Amino acid sequence: MDHVLDRTAHASPPEPDPPSHHSGLPIPDRPTPTARIAAFVALTKPRIIELLLVTTVPVMFLAARGVPGLALVLATCTGGYLSAGSACAFNMYLDRDIDARMDRTAGRPLVTGLVSPRECLVFAGALAVASVGWLWVLVNPLSALLSFGALLFYTVIYTMLLKRRTSQNIVWGGVAGGMPVLIGWSAVTGSVSWTAVALCLVVFFWTPPHYWPLSMKTRADYERVGVPMLPVVAGTTAVTRQIVLYSWLMVAMSLAPWPLGQVGWFYICAAAGLGGCWLREAHALHARARTGLRGARLREMRLFHWSISYISLLFTAVAVDPFLH
Secondary structure (H helix, E strand, O other): OOOOOOOOOOOOOOOOOOOEOOOOOEOOOOOOHHHHHHHHHHHOOHHHHHHHHHHHHHHHHHHHOOOOOHHHHHHHHHHHHHHHHHHHHHHHHHOHHHHOOOHHHOOOHHHHOOOOHHHHHHHHHHHHHHHHHHHHHHOOHHHHHHHHHHHHHHHHHHHHHHOOOOOOHHHHHHHHHHHHHHHHHHHHHOOOOHHHHHHHHHHHHHHHHHHHHHHHHOHHHHHHHOOOOHHHHOOHHHHHHHHHHHHHHHHHHHOOOOOOOOOOHHHHHHHHHHHHHHHHHHHHHHHHHHOOOOHHHOOOHHHHHHHHHHHHHHHHHHHHHHHOO
16 A cells, blocks of 8 residues: 555656655645644554553552542553553554554554654653653652553563564563553552452453454454464464453453452442353354354454453443442
């Protein structure tokens, strides 16, 4: 799809073509300030960060056994946004070569040229420093260290070392995805409990069956750039079998807070009901794969969309349960 719009001939010498977007649409030579601001915001991948905050705030309610202080919630969420935004910006800087060749990432700011690689690197570094300082001063040192650890893991271990080397890359990416749970708990209590670890592991085991259906849909993109996502290196049936395995581990871990004594009937009923719905979808996807259905008939994105609803509803139950237990 990479191409430059053709120019018609002129009597005078033709001017060079403007920078081109992956889709072929030209980028303005001088983007507006609004476009530049939007581009820097896009570097932080706001949709991913929304999902991280969905797991942070409810855990703060559970840790506080009620409503935590509004100032603490705002400080924790702001620091978490800065840290996760930094990790995402570093990720875009490191992956800018493959982003330019993938349809799904063709509109990212470094690909379109709205942000230069140097600007992205400076921006990511500034966010990292700001996030640590913010959390250290306004929340507590433990939350700051956990947040910085998640940033380093996502940037160095996942993006630099594992993403292009192993088909289990997204499994390890779930480590960073689960850290906001620990950060939210530590923000309230100044410590980490087994309940927080169990909920962190829910997100860890949720990440592969959440992301693999999407990477099944975009398999050609990853194959083109040589990233060994599991759907690229394994057959569809093998991938859905792994989805079922991680789904069972996730549901089992979602029930763990109950014997730990930190949740009551509302959470455990919600976790059991939501988990049952998830397992039904995961097994249905595997069954379709085993019968040889492919393409649109496989309907792998059903599980991807349901996974977002699942994690949002489960952690909503985490937040509501303290008021009923």
